[in-house]
Structures are given as structure tokens and as C-alpha cells.
Amino acid sequence: MIDFKGLFRPGILETRAYVPGKPICEVRRELGLGSVIKLASNENPEGPLPAVLEAIARAARELNRYPDSSAFRLTQALGAHLGVEPNELILGNGSNEVIDILIRALVSPGENVVFSEHSFIVYALTTKVHFECGRAVRLTDDDRHDLPAMAAAIDERTKLVIVCNPNNPTGTYNTHDEFLDFMRRVPPRVVVAVDEAYYEYVTATDYPQTLAMRSEFPNLISLRTFSKIHSLAGLRIGYGVGHPSLVDELHKTREPFNVNSLSQAAALACLENWHVVPERARRNERERERMSAQLAEIGFRVVPSQANFLLVRCDGNAGRLTTALLHKGVIVRPMNAFGLGEGALRISVGLPEENDRCLAALREILS
Numbered sequence: 363m364i365d366f367k368g369l370f371r372p373g374i375l376e377t378r379a380y381v382p383g384k385p386i387c388e389v390r391r392e393l394g395l396g397s398v399i400k401l402a403s404n405e406n407p408e409g410p411l412p413a414v415l416e417a418i419a420r421a422a423r424e425l426n427r428y429p430d431s432s433a434f435r436l437t438q439a440l441g442a443h444l445g446v447e448p449n450e451l452i453l454g455n456g457s458n459e460v461i462d463i464l465i466r467a468l469v470s471p472g473e474n475v476v477f478s479e480h481s482f483i484v485y486a487l488t489t490k491v492h493f494e495c496g497r498a499v500r501l502t503d504d505d506r507h508d509l510p511a512m513a514a515a516i517d518e519r520t521k522l523v524i525v526c527n528p529n530n531p532t533g534t535y536n537t538h539d540e541f542l543d544f545m546r547r548v549p550p551r552v553v554v555a556v557d558e559a560y561y562e563y564v565t566a567t568d569y570p571q572t573l574a575m576r577s578e579f580p581n582l583i584s585l586r587t588f589s590k591i592h593s594l595a596g597l598r599i600g601y602g603v604g605h606p607s608l609v610d611e612l613h614k615t616r617e618p619f620n621v622n623s624l625s626q627a628a629a630l631a632c633l634e635n636w637h638v639v640p641e642r643a644r645r646n647e648r649e650r651e652r653m654s655a656q657l658a659e660i661g662f663r664v665v666p667s668q669a670n671f672l673l674v675r676c677d678g679n680a681g682r683l684t685t686a687l688l689h690k691g692v693i694v695r696p697m698n699a700f701g702l703g704e705g706a707l708r709i710s711v712g713l714p715e716e717n718d719r720c721l722a723a724l725r726e727i728l729s
Contacts, residue, residue, distance in 0.1 A: 373494045380487055383695050384688070395691045401710040401720055402695040404530070404560075404671045406593040408645075408713070411638060414594075414631040421627035429623035436626045439633050440601065444573060449606045452613060453621045457559055457587040457600030458484055460612075461524065464555055464583070464602075465492050467615045468521040476515045477524040478507045480532065480701050482557060485524050505532040505665050505673070509544035516552055523548065526557040528564060531700050531708045533667025541570040545579045553608065555583050559600070560669035562591040563643055569668070573603060580605040588625075590670060591642055592632040599625040646670050650711045656721050657709075660728065671710045673697070678704045683727065690723040 367375060383402030390398050410418075437448040454460035461484060469475060471493045477485040479498040489496030499515050502508045507525055516523065525544075528535040536544075541556075548554055556572050572584045583604030589595040599621055602609070654664045654672055663675040676683055680696040681704055687694055697706040709720065 371493075373490050373492070376494075377487055377490045380483065381699060384693050386693070389688060389691070389693055393689060393691075398691040398693065399712060399716045399719060400693040401712050401716065402693045402708070403595070404590065404669070404708075404710050405595050406591055406642070406670070407711075407716060408593060408642065410593045410628065411631070411635055413635050414592075414628050417627040417631035418624050421623050424623065427623070429619050429621065429626060431619050433621055433626050436621075436630055439630055443633050443636065444603060446573065446603055447606070450603055450609055452602045452604070452609050452616065454600050454602070454616070455620050455625075456589060456598040457557065457585045457602070459598075459616075459620060460585050460600060460602040461485070461555065461557070462488055463612050463615050464522055464553065465489060465495070467612050468553060469493065469495050470521075473519045473521045474517070475522045475524065476512055476520055478512065478526065478529065480505075481507075481524075481526045482530045483700055485526075501529075501532070504534070505529075506534040507536050509536055509540055510547075513544055513547040516548065520552050523552060523554045524557060525554065526559075527570070528560045528668040530559070530669065531671070531695075531697055531702075531706075532665050532673050533560075533669040533671060534665060535564065535566060535569055535668045537566075537568040538570040539568070541572070542575070545575065545582065548579075548581070550579075550581050553581050553583060554579070555585055555602070557585045559585070559587045559590055561586055562639055563646055563670050564668045565643070565647055566668055576603070576605065580608075583608060588629050588632055591639055591646075592629075594625070594628055594632070597622070597625040597628055599629050646711055649714060649717055653709070653711060653717050653721070657724075660721070660724055671708050674707045674709055675705060676707055680704045680707050683707060683724070686727045687720070687723055690726070692720050692723050694720070 386398045386400050433453050437451050441448040465488055474495045474497045475489045476497045479500050499512045576582050583602050585602045587600035657664050665673040684696045695708040
């Protein structure tokens with residue numbers, strides 16, 4: 363038998379494949395349950411708008427054709443919406459792909475990428491695969507990015523810094539003043555990617571508006587997505603907004619036709635119906651705060667969040683609680699893969715009735 367392991371780089375062999383939250387169908391099948399809710403993957407429980415579904419249906423009639431690789435109509439509309447030029451935009455198969463493009467395009471063997479420990483797990487996975495180039499910096503005691511420590515971790519071999527704001531899985535954020543001070547400490551030769559996947563959910567008034575900072579910091583690129591508040595997680599479409607000369611080079615490593623035609627049509631429809639976003643954010647905020655208060659009443663320590671999920675500290679019981687909730691038809695995400703061991707769960711904000719079911723199940727388990 364051939365030992366294929368000998369063919370792979372050490373970074374591949376040492377990397378564990380990404381394990382997503384359990385799908386509803388799998389839990390139904392394994393446990394024989396009829397009704398299951400998923401509060402594990404930070405998805406928008408409201409689902410796509412009718413206008414989005416209609417746009418997808420129209421686009422499906424031309425699935426025999428390749429998509430527009432330049433996504434001309436979408437980049438024009440998105441640029442107009444954001445107040446940027448189309449040549450400042452790069453689209454990806456989710457913002458995950460834009461992160462991967464940045465690392466592939468920028469980092470050579472021996473160079474490094476700085477990011478926060480206990481942040482989005484894809485940073486650690488992707489940098490491990492690409493020449494083991496990751497350099498993780500601990501979060502602060504209040505579960506936020508330690509931006510001064512991240513700036514101090516930059517050396518002459520650093521090519522990229524990734525800041526997740528709000529951070530996944532903690533839901534915490536860094537303020538405008540903190541981020542501005544950080545950017546002024548970063549050498550202009552180092553690219554800073556701000557992962558703002560949960561941007562539209564943020565209600566904090568001192569949250570940094572990074573698009574407005576790019577004139578002062580050409581090395582800054584902002585990453586956002588249609589997966590979260592727009593309910594397009596199943597279609598995988600995200601984007602980056604950066605300096606034209608940076609974006610032009612990134613396009614060289616982008617796969618042809620990386621954003622399919624259904625995703626492009628759906629994202630266009632989302633832009634045309636942007637008026638629904640503020641109310642979706644308000645509904646999320648109401649449920650997020652209600653869940654946070656009730657989880658605290660149950661006895662958990664809940665980290666303040668600006669996203670559509672909550673990090674719940676559970677004193678070493680994450681595995682037990684996850685399993686017990688599964689048997690009650692409630693899927694949540696234990697945080698051991700994010701380096702938090704048995705100490706925490708991440709619970710997405712669902713519909714009111716889903717949140718009520720999760721809270722009732724936890725009360726029953728703990729009683």
C-alpha cells in the first residue's frame with residue numbers, strides 16, 4: 363500500500379480538517395428526532411427574502427452557462443452601494459476565500475501572518491496549510507483583540523495581520539480609537555485585513571468604520587459577507603474592499619468563476635432590498651439581549667456580544683451540555699475547536715420560539 367502521507371507538507375499533516383456545526387438532518391437521523399433547531403453556525407434564522415428567491419429562480423434558467431467571472435453587474439451595484447469604485451472590490455466564495463487569497467498571494471515560506479488566538483478558526487487552519495505561517499496572539503482578559511500586543515508581534519517577516527471585528531467566537535469588538543491607534547502602529551508594508559462578517563449586526567456607536575479609513579491607510583482591506591444578515595450562507599458569497607493596486611494583484615490568485623451565477627443574482631437582489639437590513643439587525647439585538655439576560659439568570663457567564671451569537675461560559679461542562687441539548691433537538695457549538703476546551707459554548711441567536719426552546723432545554727438539563 364502506498365503511504366500518501368509522505369507526499370504532503372508538514373503543515374498539511376499537522377492540520378485537522380474544519381469541522382462545521384452538525385446539520386439538522388444528521389441529528390434527526392442519528393437520534394431519531396422529529397423536530398430539531400440549529401443554533402450552532404451563526405446563520406440568519408429568518409431565511410432569504412422572497413425577492414432573493416425569485417432572483418435565484420430566474421438565474422437558474424441559465425445554469426448551462428458559466429457565470430460572469432468579473433461579476434460586472436454585482437461589482438457595479440456593490441461599489442455604488444458602498445461608495446467605492448468597482449476596482450476596489452474582490453468577490454469570493456464566501457469571505458473565507460478572500461482570506462485564503464490574501465494568504466496565498468502575500469505569504470512566502472518563512473514569512474508570517476498575525477491574528478488573535480480564540481478567533482475565527484479558519485485563520486489558524488489556513489496559515490497552518492500555507493507554510494505554517496500563523497502567529498497567534500492571546501486575547502485580552504475581557505475576550506477582545508489585544509491590538510497593542512498584535513502590533514508588537516509584527517516583525518520584518520510579517521506580511522498580513524487579520525483582525526476579526528466583531529470577533530468570532532466571542533462577539534466582542536474593538537473601538538474606533540483602539541483600531542485607529544493600532545493602524546498607526548502597523549508598518550505600511552504590512553496588509554491589515556479586517557474580517558467584518560458581522561458588520562451589519564453591530565449597534566455600538568464607537569465601532570470603527572474601516573471603509574472611511576482607507577484613504578489614510580492604503581494597506582487596509584475590509585472583508586464582509588452576504589452569508590450572515592442577508593441569509594445567503596448556503597450560496598457562499600463575500601467580498602473585500604481594498605486599494606486598487608492591492609486588489610489588482612489579488613485577482614491574479616482568484617479562481618476563475620469563483621462566485622457562481624446564483625450567488626451573484628442573489629447578492630444583487632439583497633442590495634436592491636437593503637432597506638430590510640436595519641430591522642433585521644434590531645430584531646437580532648432584541649433577541650440577543652433577551653437571551654443574554656436569561657442565560658445569566660440560569661447561572662452562565664455570557665460575554666457581551668455585537669454579533670448574532672453569544673459565547674456562554676459553562677465551567678467545563680461544554681461537552682455534557684452540548685450532548686444533552688442534542689438529545690432535546692437543540693444544536694449548539696462547543697468551543698473546544700476554538701481552543702476554549704470544555705469551558706464555553708457558542709449559541710447563535712435564533713427566532714424567538716427557537717431561543718425559548720433552547721433556554722427551556724437548558725433549564726431542564728440543569729435542574
